[in-house]
Amino acid sequence: MDKVLRCGHEWAIALTEQLDDSDLDDVYQCILEKALNGGTFGLWLNRTFVADLLPSFIYGNELVNSLEVESYFARAANLPLNQIFLTRKGLIVLPIRHKEKTFGMVCISSVGKFEDTLLVVLAYLSSVYINQLATLHHARLDPLTELLNRQTFEQKVVQIMAGAGFNQPRGGQPERAWFLAMIDIDHFKSVNDTYGHVIGDEVILMVAQLLKQNFRAEDYVFRYGGEEFATLFQCVSDTAAMQALERLREVVSAHRFPQVGRVTVSLGFVEVRDFCQVTSLVNRADMALYESKHQGRNRVTAFSALNVPESQLDDSDIELF
Numbered sequence: 001m002d003k004v005l006r007c008g009h010e011w012a013i014a015l016t017e018q019l020d021d022s023d024l025d026d027v028y029q030c031i032l033e034k035a036l037n038g039g040t041f042g043l044w045l046n047r048t049f050v051a052d053l054l055p056s057f058i059y060g061n062e063l064v065n066s067l068e069v070e071s072y073f074a075r076a077a078n079l080p081l082n083q084i085f086l087t088r089k090g091l092i093v094l095p096i097r098h099k100e101k102t103f104g105m106v107c108i109s110s111v112g113k114f115e116d117t118l119l120v121v122l123a124y125l126s127s128v129y130i131n132q133l134a135t136l137h138h139a140r141l142d143p144l145t146e147l148l149n150r151q152t153f154e155q156k157v158v159q160i161m162a163g164a165g166f167n168q169p170r171g172g173q174p175e176r177a178w179f180l181a182m183i184d185i186d187h188f189k190s191v192n193d194t195y196g197h198v199i200g201d202e203v204i205l206m207v208a209q210l211l212k213q214n215f216r217a218e219d220y221v222f223r224y225g226g227e228e229f230a231t232l233f234q235c236v237s238d239t240a241a242m243q244a245l246e247r248l249r250e251v252v253s254a255h256r257f258p259q260v261g262r263v264t265v266s267l268g269f270v271e272v273r274d275f276c277q278v279t280s281l282v283n284r285a286d287m288a289l290y291e292s293k294h295q296g297r298n299r300v301t302a303f304s305a306l307n308v309p310e311s312q313l314d315d316s317d318i319e320l321f
């Protein structure tokens with residue numbers, strides 16, 4: 001029993017030391033596999049929590065079907081703290097709780113018999129895991145808009161340039177490419193000067209919400225800084241990307257902001273290719289954005305339409321952060 005508790009302590013430290021959620025996920029899986037010694041397990045997080053994070057944190061679907069997950073969740077949520085239950089399939093269900101809320105559950109299937117202590121340690125480790133996941137997630141968000149922040153932006157671009165996250169074309173559908181768009185609120189200084197910073201912040205928040213609604217769940221929307229946003233999204237072509245961004249521009253322009261009336265945005269975009277640096281890519285999207293500003297604002301420009309000579313693209317010395 002002491003050994004289980006001692007291991008639990010070491011495992012909890014291992015979990016809290018993970019600074020990246022993919023490592024955290026691996027460590028958590030590895031710990032449970034070790035602790036269960038051959039038993040199998042599945043982890044489910046409830047929908048409200050998952051909507052904020054990534055669905056990939058659900059695994060072990062082969063153990064239970066989705067209807068069973070729903071009914072186990074309902075039971076797990078109604079149990080007193082630190083209680084477990086057995087399902088008709090002989091699975092042990094451990095609710096994962098944090099601050100008296102049930103965030104999810106681990107279902108364990110094993111031929112062996114578990115000691116109560118081990119189950120308590122597993123429930124504890126699962127809640128450490130969830131807590132750490134949530135902490136890592138919140139560190140990636142901008143506090144005002146809850147969009148992804150600028151630090152996360154660079155990581156995502158690097159991942160995408162390295163070939164991660166490309167959707168496989170489904171049956172006969174054309175392959176999609178990633179695009180980066182920079183989006184800037186027009187004449188925002190005059191919003192602040194006329195209505196004050198608090199209203200200015202509300203406008204930033206509302207524009208952020210319109211952006212979020214306009215993109216798909218698998219796209220990324222960032223607050224790049226101040227009144228500037230960035231998005232990484234997938235489309236089949238430059239033309240399709242232009243259409244998507246035009247739609248967004250129109251949505252913002254048609255929206256009536258309660259305190260300030262009409263607000264517009266200017267946009268510039270570029271296809272993500274394997275340029276050597278994130279700065280090269282941002283520089284290209286920025287050039288297109290400046291062209292939109294230069295042409296009178298409230299418009300979208302594709303970098304590909306600018307015909308910039310290669311000599312002007314030597315931006316390898318720019319420091320972004």
Ligand SMILES: Nc1nc2c(ncn2[C@@H]2O[C@H](COP(=O)(O)OP(=O)(O)OP(=O)(O)O)[C@@H](O)[C@H]2O)c(=O)[nH]1
Nearest residue numbers: 184185186187188189190192197200201226227293
């Ligand atoms: N309220 C508020 N204002 C911000 C924030 N971050 C930056 N700003 C303001 O945003 C304004 C940006 O102004 P400029 O860069 O001159 O650009 P602009 O007025 O939007 O004009 P164009 O971009 O040329 O259309 C400045 O007044 C900043 O103080 C923020 O978080 N909240």
